[in-house]
Amino acid sequence: MTDPVYSFSFNGKPVATDKAGYLLDHTQWQEDMVPLLAEQENISLTDAHWEVVRFVRNFYLEYDTSPAMRALVKAIAAKHGPEKGNSRYLQRLFPKGPAKQATKLAGLPKPAKCL
Amino acid sequence: MARYSILVTSSPFTSNGGANALAYCQQLVRDNHTIDQVFFYQDGVFHANAFMHPPSDEPNSVKQWVAFHEQTNTPLVVCITAAARRGVLSQQEAEELGYNAYNLLPPFSQTGLSDFFTKLHDSDNLVQF
Amino acid sequence: MATITVRMTTPPYQGISAQDGLDFAMAATNYGHEVQILFEGEGVAQLAGQLTPPTGMKSHTKRLKALPFFDIEELYYCTQSAQARLTDGQSLAVAAEPLSADGVKELMNSSDHIVTF
Structure with missing residues (x-):
């Protein structure tokens, strides 16, 4: 009875993930992984995506907390204004939900199923 | 006649919280109130562990909650994150x-804090x- | 929509109660409730800044600073508990309003629900 092991290959080395593809260790993340992770999510990366991914990661590093949707909207609005700090804009970029997808691209843990 | 949400955060063997919750719920039903949910959170999730097997002359809180559900159809809901953390799956x-192996069985169901707050x-x- | 007072009564990093309290509070506002947090008893230790979390645990101080993004801006602490547990003149990690024993009673009476961690 062992934990199954999942990973993706990056620069020839395996990077451990959970079953859904989220990094197990967020400190292993590098920006160059983002295109790989975006492909898994069927997302075509634009500058707008990068901006949110970097924002989400910085939020996590600063607050040791993954931003839930409302917190993310509020935090982005505070920095970039309401054109970007709103759920419609974020949902368009990340159709399955920014809390789920932007966090994956940012190398953060999978959000708790609880929320 | 009022509506109640019951939150159980105490562990079966370190305090009487769980037993008190059950007694309280039974009284609520007798008094014709409605219990919207009994939500098991933190160490309270242990009340849903089907592998709990106390000696036969001691109370079995899992069985007691199941019996309560059978009598009243009260939703018994377990926080999925708190449960997984503690090995209740x-x-x-x-x-x-x-x-x-798994140890979380119906009538206990799993949801998250999202459903509890909703x-x-x-x-x-x-x-x- | 209800106002929930979340009572924090345990120190940070002693088991996961303090962490659970914040998780609970942040989830509550994400689903339409209002939350105010009261630090009481040993819970006032959560307000002492510059604590280093044990390896592997998230920084409680950092998480407290995220609360405004979760629409939680009403933080209170019991002055009696603070006198016993925080050093005089110690600056708090986040802004919180001091409450006397009567103030605490009033706060609890004014909220719809109370949950203790």
Whole structure:
């Protein structure tokens, strides 16, 4: 009875993930992984995506907390204004939900199923 | 006649919270109130552990809650994150995580805090044990 | 929509109660409730800044600073508990309003629900 092991290959080395593809260790993340992770999510990366991914990661590093949707909207609005700090804009970029997808691209843990 | 959400955060063997919660719920039903949910959170999730096997002359809180559900149809809901953390897994969770055993059985169901808070909007009172 | 007072009564990093309290509070506002947090008893230790979390645990101080993004801006602490547990003149990690024993009673009476961690 062992934990199954999942990973993706990056620069020839395996990077451990959970079953859904989220990094197990967020400190292993590098920006160059983002295109790989975006492909898994069927997302075509634009500058707008990068901006949110970097924002989400910085939020996590600063607050040791993954931003839930409302917190993310509020935090982005505070920095970039309401054109970007709103759920419609974020949902368009990340159709399955920014809390789920932007966090994956940012190398953060999978959000708790609880929320 | 009021609506209640019951929050159980105490562990079966370190305090009487769980037993008190059950007694309180039984009284609520006798008094014709409605219990919207009994939500097991933190160490309270242990009340849903089907592998709990106390000696036959001691109370079995899992069985008592199941019996209460059978009499009253009160939703018994377990926080999925708190439960997984403590090794209380439904069949689905266990399979997803690669374990060959599971111990969270119906009538206990799994949800998250999201569902707890959504349901809480309908309740007049929240009582924690 | 209800106002929930979340009572924090345990120190940070002693088991996961303090962490659970914040998780609970942040989830509550994400689903339409209002939350105010009261630090009481040993819970006032959560307000002492510059604590280093044990390896592997998230920084409680950092998480407290995220509360405004979760629409949680009403933080209170019991002055009696603070006198016993915080050093005089110690600056708090986040802004919180001091409450006397009567103030605490009033706060609890004014909220719809109370949950204790």
